[in-house]
Structures are given as structure tokens and as C-alpha cells.
Amino acid sequence: MFCKSASQLLKELAYNDNDQLTPFNNDIFEQVFRKCDEHHLHLQSLMRKIQDDGLDIQTTRNSDHFGAVIHHLSLIRNKRCLMAYMYNRAEIIRSLRWKIGTIPPEEIQSKLNYSEEEYFKNHCAALEDMIPPNDPSILVRVRCDIGDVLLGDQVASITD
Template sequence: MKCLNEFRISKGKEMHGRLGSRLVKGLASGEKGQLTHFNDELLNEVIKECSENFLALQSLIRKMQEEGLDFQTTRNADHYGALINHLSLIRNKRCLMAYVYNRAEMIQNLAWTVGLRLFELPEEIQEKLSHLEKDYFKRHSAALESYMSKVDLNLNVDMVPPKDPYIKVRVLDDLGEGIVVSDKAANFARHSMHFLKRTDAEPYISRMRLKNEEVGQLPHLHRENNGKFYVVTKAQVFYMLHSVVNLS
């Protein structure tokens, strides 16, 4: 019991597993489908706790082995201390995986709903991505572009055919002069109204530079998992997590 009490207060900070829980709660606290700022500081604290758990687990198991005790059958303070460290390590790793996995899904969604180029993402979104997440976005977009070129099909357009090929839009951000649409140069001053081809307006609407005055936004920007490839494999998650930290 004495060993367990010492173990409980050894850090003098957070209960084991609390940091990982805070990391996931921070992700869940944001609006559904919306990225929050990458919490690099808290993520590193969780990683540090994983390392501490792993070292403590190794030390306690080694101590029991040196004392000639069977770890499978012995039920002493060292056994329970090792068990707590082991469970904390597993929980924190799961929290890290959940954090990276869910952000990876949202990053992939950006390629479908906003654009395949990093510069096409609004500044407020780019600021929320870590350096590795930006690299992941580029790799995913490149893979998507490669596939679309092979099948000669643009999968980024709206799945529902529009009733009218032209839409009325309002300029939200001053685009300046010299913007070419439908082979004609136009001046997109802020708050000005224009009647454009939907295909010409879509890229600017997805980047929040224009607003569709008829429906507020293009339908596909609000669609979730509507027959598109929202798939993140375990290999992709492990790649991202391994790039952030080596937990071995």
C-alpha cells in the first residue's frame, strides 16, 4: 500500500492518464468536423508520460525478476505498480492514436471540400496544422490527384448535378483585378456581386472568398462522407504517429 501511495504522488502533477484524456477532450470540444489548433505542448507531455510509464514498468519487472518472483502469480506492491504503469501506457497510446487519427480524417476532408493545394486552404486553417500535418495533406492530395488523372475523372466536384450552371455570388474578400473567369478578366472588389458559371465560382467559394447568394454555400461543402473516400488506414495513422514520436 505504501508503494502505491508513493506511486500516486510521485509526479506531484496529474493523475496517470489524465493528460491523454485532456488531449482527446480538447479535440472533441471543437465544432464537429472543424479542426482545432494542433496541441503540440500537451501532445509532448503525453509522450513524456508514456516514456516514464515504460521506464517504470521495466524497472519494476526487472526488480521482481531479480528477487526471483513470478510476475504472473505474485501479487505485491511491485506487481500492482507495474500494472498501473502498463495500463497508463496503453491508455495514453490510445489517446495519442485517437488524436492523430481524427485529425487525419479532418485533414483528408479538406482536400475534398476546399482544395488540393495547401495555399488554397484559408489562413486560419493552415495555422491550425502542424508541419507534419501539412506534409500529410500534400501527400494525400498528390495521391488523390494521381488517381483522378488515371481514371480521367474529377472526383472533387459536387455529386448532385446543379439545376442552373450559373450562380449569383458576392465577394467576401477583395480579390483584386486581373482574375480570369470564362476567359474574361474581371474585377472582384469586396462586396461586389457577380453572375458566374458554377464551375468558375466553386474554387473561390470553397476558399471562402466568394459566397453563393442563392443557397449560402455549395451543397457539397456541408456533406459528410457522401460516397467519397474518407478512409484512413492504420498504416497512415502509424506513419503520422511515428513521425511525431517514437514510442518504442
């Protein structure tokens, strides 16, 4: 079945608590990544076959076209599942910074892969380097008068 491994990654996220970090599932992640490569190769070969037969890619509706569509959609779905998996893990890692500080305990660090460890370090460094503004007010310069503008629950007139 196409995209079965990719859906397993997302089911893993769904079964866990939102703030609970599970070990990075490198085996399934790599399987999905390899499936993406396979779908890409199949897609390329089908597109090449259509072109070699002298058919128009835009208007041809034969078995090769529909096979290419299936591989293309499977490739997109797998990529989206991989991105959703990584994005949700990144969200959890960002929230951990505020809960545990800059140094994660060993039980959390063992659940991260190398790129997630680097992401956590870079995220912590970025937060430490932030300097709050001295003045809380903002000066806005207007180039031309556009009339009245609705800002939330009030109306403001923007002029030169």
C-alpha cells in the same frame, strides 16, 4: 492523476465541431508523450525488480506487480488517446481536401503541425495520381466450386 493530460486532448476534440480544425496542441501532446516514456521506464524497472527478486512474473501478486499493471495500463491508455487525437485530426484533414482543394488557406495551414502538412500534401498527391478504371465491370476467376453464395439480396452460384 494518471492520464489527465491525455484526456484533455480528447476533450478538446469533443468540444469542437466535427469539421472544425483547432490548432495542434503540441504542448499537451508532448506532455503525454513524455508521460508515456515515464510509464515505460517505471514499468521496466518494476519488471526488472520482480525478476531480480527471483519471482515469477506470471504468478507474482505483490505491490511491484500491481504497480507494473498500473503503469502498463496508463501507458496503453495514453497511447490510445494520442492515436485517437491524431486519427481524428487526420479525418478532418482528409475531409478538408474535398472542401478547400489542394492548397489550404493560411488560417487552416497555421493550425497544422509539420507532419499534418506533409500528410495533407501526400494525401492530395495520392488522390491526383489515381487513375479510374476504363472498364467498370470486374472479371472474377474461381479456382474451385464452393456452391451457392449469398451476395447481398441475391444468391449466386460460383463454379469453374
